[in-house]
Amino acid sequence: MDGDRMPAELARLWRIPADSRRGRPARLDVGRVVDAAVALADRQGLAAVTLPKVAESLGTTKMALYRYVGSKDELLTLMHDAANGPVPASLEGTGPWRERLRRWSEEQAAVFERHPWLADLRPSGPPSGPNGIAWFDAGLRAMRSTPLDWQARVGVIMLVSGYVKSAAQLARGLAAGREGTGMDQAAAEREYGMAMARLVEPERFPDAAALFASGALEDTGKQTGEEDFRFGLELVLDGVAARIGAEGGPEPAS
Structure with a gap:
């Protein structure tokens, strides 16, 4: 695919640099933005990843991030590929x-x-x-x-x-x-099995009652x-x- 016609989102995903411009090199790049977002998600979960919070972690502004990612959805796509990492x-x-x-x-x-x-x-x-x-x-x-x-x-x-x-x-x-x-998980399953054995009636739930009565969930390891x-x-x-x-x-x- 001709680089001049490649969608900007794909170019960023594959880290294909844009045409160089004269002037001072940018302090950030796509990789640093994505790494910061992944680190934030690892610490606090996906819900914590917002453009303002990512910008704050990088010491910049939300508007500045739009030079490197086009939207929150694009950032999630970039994060997904980065977190997958290379094949072991x-x-x-x-x-x-x-x-x-x-x-x-x-x-x-x-x-x-x-x-x-x-x-x-x-x-x-x-x-x-x-x-x-x-x-x-x-x-x-x-x-x-x-x-x-x-x-x-x-x-x-x-x-x-x-x-x-x-x-x-x-x-x-x-x-x-x-x-x-x-x-x-094993302890939770044991507690669940014992509770259900007391509550589930064989007349109403015959097979489920048989499962819980068997004690199979009490010895899961x-x-x-x-x-x-x-x-x-x-x-x-x-x-x-x-x-x-x-x-x-x-x-x-x-």
């Missing part, structure tokens, strides 16, 4: 598709752990920044050996990444619900959140494996 080295190399896609998902989950506010961002379209494209490319490479066509591979990436984000949102919600209680994530991920990957099998692909590796 663990995703390089070759191997069975399932192993590689599992690792891709786990690395994506680690990004949400580092930047929990990412789970609060609404989708604004397909990846368009350098980091987003790098992660997308790594997902496609994971499925290179499968017989799936491009459309199906993109669908798998959307499905798996959607699961990872949904799991991150659930974990954040559960953590917010436990805030101030001093309980971890300390790593219940991590185990729940892995269980759900394997179910998703089972579905992908079934589609690959239907296309005549190889049996999945564990």
Whole structure:
């Protein structure tokens, strides 16, 4: 794409410098503005990220920021790509598709752990920044050996990444619900299970009552959140494996 015709938003996202102008170099640039916004979100959450607060953290004015970002929505897009970061080295190399896609998902989950506010961002379209494209490319490479066509591979990436984000949102919600209680997720599940065992009537809710009476929620273990994530991920990957099998692909590796 000709740089002169490239939309300003894409140029900033890819850090393509504008035409140089004579005069004193600017004190700020897009990268510094985005880094400040990401740091603010990491400390105080996404709701705290406003142009005035970002400007204040940089010792400048809101109007000055418009030289580097066109709007709050554009800033969020820039933050999303920056927080994703480059693809980790663990995703390089070759191997069975399932192993590689599992690792891709786990690395994506680690990004949400580092930047929990990412789970609060609404989708604004397909990846368009350098980091987003790098992660997308790594997902496609994971499925290179499968017989799936491009459309199906993109669908798998959307499905798996959607699961990872949904799991991150659930974990954040559960953590917010436990805030101030001093309980971890396992303890909260035990308390919930015991309370429901007393309240849920078998005549009205037979299967739910049987679950709570079984005590299954009273012995979930300390790593219940991590185990729940892995269980759900394997179910998703089972579905992908079934589609690959239907296309005549190889049996999945564990």
